Amino acid sequence: MTGSLQTPPEITGADFAAISALLHERTGIRLVPGKETLVMGRLSKRLRQLGLRGYDEYVRLLRTPGGHELGQAIDLLTTNETSFFREPQHFEYLRDTIVPEHRPGRMFRLWSAASSSGEEAYTAAMVLLEKPPAGGFEILGTDVSTRIVAGARRGLYPLESAARIPMELLRKYWLKGRDEYAGLMAAGATLRERVSFQHANLLDDLRDLGLFDVILLRNVMIYFDPPTKAALVRRLQQMLYPEGHLIVSLSETLNGIPARLRMIRPSIYRLPAGSRD
Structure with a gap:
């Protein structure tokens, strides 16, 4: 089975902290501990698409100077819950x-x-x-x-x-x-x-x-x-x-x-x- 079809492993505390820090730096949004499941739920498919074996590889990709993946991660991680005539x-x-x-x-x-x-x-x-x-x-x-x-x-x-x-x-x-x-x-x-x-x-x-x-x-x-x-x-x-x-x-x-x-x-x-x- 190729790496692109495998489910990525659980996210480590260090990788979660790195993704949270990058998101906060770019958007101001802070992912607090306890949101690991949310992050994995929104990023695991992306890791499979890229053929990455773990979140450590994804963090390295996010940190690549001049890369565009951080924008993709922001799209996936930002919450977009709304409705017509809310409040x-x-x-x-x-x-x-x-x-x-x-x-x-x-x-x-x-x-x-x-x-x-x-x-x-x-x-x-x-x-x-x-x-x-x-x-x-x-x-x-x-x-x-x-x-x-x-x-x-x-x-x-x-x-x-x-x-x-x-x-x-x-x-x-x-x-x-x-x-x-x-x-x-x-x-x-x-x-x-x-x-x-x-x-x-x-x-x-x-x-x-x-x-x-x-x-x-x-x-x-x-x-x-x-x-x-x-x-x-x-x-x-x-x-x-x-x-x-x-x-x-x-x-x-x-x-x-x-x-x-x-x-x-x-x-x-x-x-x-x-x-x-």
């Missing part, structure tokens, strides 16, 4: 409070900063299309995984994922797949023209993306250590318009993180006028 309180606040306060004169900009497979960005687009801000709007979704970004751009999802989308919005903005797309739904042109996706690493300086009225950073910081969280919040608050909002998940908080942002309600923060560096 709906945030979208209600966007519709009922943030949008009515937006002043005419410039485009309203929303950033789904860890957009995963795109459900969050498309949800925001549906909400804003139903109640457009003065001056129009645009939505940007970014993610560290190039594979996931490519999927978000396609805008294809299993029909079961529509469970939380109100029926009137589903009929208005989504297309039901036929033939080879049976069992799928596709984002319609009205959604696609409002949402764009691109690959981006939240550890990088992303100020070239411009300023935003709303940054959604939900279910991201739970994977970061305190120094990484503080540095990320410091960078993102520089990318908000005065009186712009940063929204984290209901299970997250900025408590203990130095910031000029002020909590409006749990998980929703606002940059006071005149406070941006």
